[in-house]
Amino acid sequence: MNTFNETAKGVYLITVTPFKDDGALDLESTDKMVDFYLDRGVTGLTILGIMGEAPKLTADESRIFVKRVLDRVRGTVPVVVGASAPGFAPMGELTKSVMDMGAAGVMVAPASTLRTDDQIAAYFDMVNETLGTVPWVLQDHPVSTGVQMSTAVVMRILKNSPHCVMFKHEDCPGLAKLSAIRAASDKGELKRVSILTGNGGGLFLPEELVRGADGAMTGFAYPEMMVGVCDAYGRGDVERAFDIFDAYLPFARYEQQQGIGLAVRKHILAARGAIASAAVRKPGPKLSVLDLADLNRLIRRQEKRLAELNLN
Amino acid sequence: MNTFNETAKGVYLITVTPFKDDGALDLESTDKMVDFYLDRGVTGLTILGIMGEAPKLTADESRIFVKRVLDRVRGTVPVVVGASAPGFAPMGELTKSVMDMGAAGVMVAPASTLRTDDQIAAYFDMVNETLGTVPWVLQDHPVSTGVQMSTAVVMRILKNSPHCVMFKHEDCPGLAKLSAIRAASDKGELKRVSILTGNGGGLFLPEELVRGADGAMTGFAYPEMMVGVCDAYGRGDVERAFDIFDAYLPFARYEQQQGIGLAVRKHILAARGAIASAAVRKPGPKLSVLDLADLNRLIRRQEKRLAELNLN
Amino acid sequence: MNTFNETAKGVYLITVTPFKDDGALDLESTDKMVDFYLDRGVTGLTILGIMGEAPKLTADESRIFVKRVLDRVRGTVPVVVGASAPGFAPMGELTKSVMDMGAAGVMVAPASTLRTDDQIAAYFDMVNETLGTVPWVLQDHPVSTGVQMSTAVVMRILKNSPHCVMFKHEDCPGLAKLSAIRAASDKGELKRVSILTGNGGGLFLPEELVRGADGAMTGFAYPEMMVGVCDAYGRGDVERAFDIFDAYLPFARYEQQQGIGLAVRKHILAARGAIASAAVRKPGPKLSVLDLADLNRLIRRQEKRLAELNLN
């Protein structure tokens, strides 16, 4: 049984939020999507993240969606809910509400106005005060927040946060932060936290496992890639882990384009039957005929490569 | 009777949101604050703006606060509600809710991710679709949004927005945008909108009136300054308008410091009896002993200068 | 013979600037590096770009380096020099100086302070005034400049710029800008310019060729990849173009990491004998033992894959 704590491993998949063609929340697809992810072997789900279009939902829609996912998952894997908010009152309210419904914990990124180490550390002191004993994930995502957290400040936050159990590593450049934090906990200078990576949408997953990451927390239209990479790596077959990764890389690269990435992901999820409609709420991207031609070529080539590797 | 339309004039005061010392919403102070502002002659109120700590309120608190203000104002002046939101579903939901309660209209600033003219114009097309026939204010506030709207793009938005009745001008540099937009409507190239200014928190109010602004939409601990400047200017006494402005300028400058400005404003409002507590919700600034000494000196000097001008 | 004009095709390689271990400019390596690139079939060179550490050179060093490259190339391919500068006097001075030495043209990106369409268009009017009849490349690189140029503003600049002959396309998201600009010149609404792409360091090269790009302008430690992709695509072998690209993609992805990318590139160029030292001038990244282990694994796997494809 997977539990959401400092030993968590594997793939916490960041889900999309399914909408109907008219933009309404699609609850039937929510069920199908949950099943689709669980069938592919994910060890957790993360909902209401940025790629989950959380800010485009009303408060009621958020609650309804979270409840639907939790009801469908029925405790088989932990569900983490994004709780970043511009103020602590809404953060606390959302957290209480989702924990009452059965979420395993919440995820918080630094507010986009923070700059200095002291500002960042002070902010997470207030996060701790707000969350109380709720277990939580520290999300490091400079691309969307504009906040760069140094290794030093991440360690400072982890030291001050008894209930932070996971670090979602997404920083660039390099993988040095991951190595440093893992080394510090290995040496006993820092408590252990689970480190799941989302760097560029998982574009460095095998290298990150080599550095001591426990798995991935990211979204991708082919979750079996991340699951397969983590599994192969876990049983010691490092080359196989890289083979699987490389087979999906041309597509992953395309899906990770800022802007149209979410439309690409939903298009594939719809094509694979995981959701009924690829609709993205406005403001959001749409795929052109040329984009679709790119996708078709990528899929065809990916299937060929997977067949060569006996991975289909 | 003041109406919220393209002929609106005077001072739409941006209110604070009063909290008790423990951080709870203070509804008694909300009543007192409304009375305080109305007694000073404002022609409208704007609530749930950035300086109103709107993002720190839960959805319920927002609703309760809006209702309390509207119940107290009882239609004597129009009340505009800030409705900027990261998605159109929450924007639409909030707008419907506050209009049902009796708000006069809403105010919307561009989302902070927008950069190009086409992106900005397309965003406001979606705003129009969301707001329907609700009258609204276009807020130009690059300091907080990071979005620079050129004169050309403001005019494009105004042309595409039949129910936008007011432009809240806050851009720097210079006052050229204000002059250009006013000139375009005077020549009949553009419909007239009311232009209220907030540039640097009203730090250019008299110059803006000279350029054709209809008044101010900003917050300040001494709303009688803005009312006095607008009144003097309105009856043709330009020098008096500048005299009043200059007398309050040392204080206004101090209150407009980014970061501690809101704490300064609430401190004075509490000292003047408009609210019970100067509490600012976290994350927010606190005044030091040295800051308070600055304020005391500024107040003493301001009172002396107002006496010299027979303004007290 | 390759000429730098609106019909330019192929690979304009963005060179590094070689330093000795002590940080001094390495002129012998400059010769070797030029030979290395020319031997791999590039159709042009671009020097003093961001990845060429241009801002870390003194004015004298810049001049000496440009002269050394031009002397070694001896007109066999066009050499474009980066001339972006915070002011027009230094831009004009550098341009005059490099054109006198034999450069084919210069490349200019928008100044990082620009935001609105009108500001950007006005800036390039001044660029045109400064450059006179010197042929130039419009560089679109929001990641480093922070400036987003819409399709509309790029077309506006191209219309106003009689001597702009090339558009270096690097924008994300998507490839829509490229398609739109190419379509406009195909329909005769816009003059033709050469479009070379650098999107994410060439991470979308084959898709960009499909959309009508004329080639690539970017740096990569294995320039034979870009040359091979362009050649295969040019002779109609689209699948081969994608095969070559995919074989190098795991490495290209690693090299394109912000921050350590340049250190990776120089490390490989040194290992391949193109330059004597991998030294990067401060402030700049250094590779760790773990980074080097990543590189070794990637190279080994890349060689294996190239052998499978008969590409080595």
Place this chain on the structure above:
Amino acid sequence: MNTFNETAKGVYLITVTPFKDDGALDLESTDKMVDFYLDRGVTGLTILGIMGEAPKLTADESRIFVKRVLDRVRGTVPVVVGASAPGFAPMGELTKSVMDMGAAGVMVAPASTLRTDDQIAAYFDMVNETLGTVPWVLQDHPVSTGVQMSTAVVMRILKNSPHCVMFKHEDCPGLAKLSAIRAASDKGELKRVSILTGNGGGLFLPEELVRGADGAMTGFAYPEMMVGVCDAYGRGDVERAFDIFDAYLPFARYEQQQGIGLAVRKHILAARGAIASAAVRKPGPKLSVLDLADLNRLIRRQEKRLAELNLN
């Protein structure tokens, strides 16, 4: 005799760079301008700052201008030269060159790419390595650099920088950083440095003196204001210091508008005979007829107020 060291006091005026109407460097006006500033009692000059249009000068023009200023000053007051540069080679070259000509020291701001405390501290280690024993000013100017330096990181830099003798304080919000740094040196926890302030262009000068600042380093068309405020404060006449400041505040506020501020300053300097032409190099602002009307009104009112205070 004023010396540029940790005891420096008074007004280090940030000069403009005079151009002729055709944009050429105006050396005769450079002499006149130096005389004008010295006649008004400044205790130092700072040249090639942002408001000195330094990035718009060629390397030769910079050298010629620095030499001209130094020749005219002839050692009567220290001259500090802005040496911020994107790389350490150009920073070192410029520093050597201006020190050889007789500058008292240089001023360096953090590079705009820096974010975390560790990055900022590491950058200034390299600055120290570059500057050697040259005395220098640490410039804190988040508005132009985008870099926020916390009190903690400023103290860390000062501790690591034996030859940093001055801190140019420009940060907002509040004046807390100034108070904390002065308190630390008063308690002996930190070496003393001179603290000159430029916050918003001197808009908080009297409050900063109260907090322990040693004077101002900023530009303003009426340098006698800063000199007068510092002198009055220095002889214990605090009210007089505030009176002088308040009399100039309406104008200072107008001159500090981002964008057109420099054009305003040069217009007044030209009107006062300090320079021959108000020309600003492109890209730069121009004053409109309406702007000029604003200036005329402000000047007239300022003269009246100075007369009331017996300050003219």
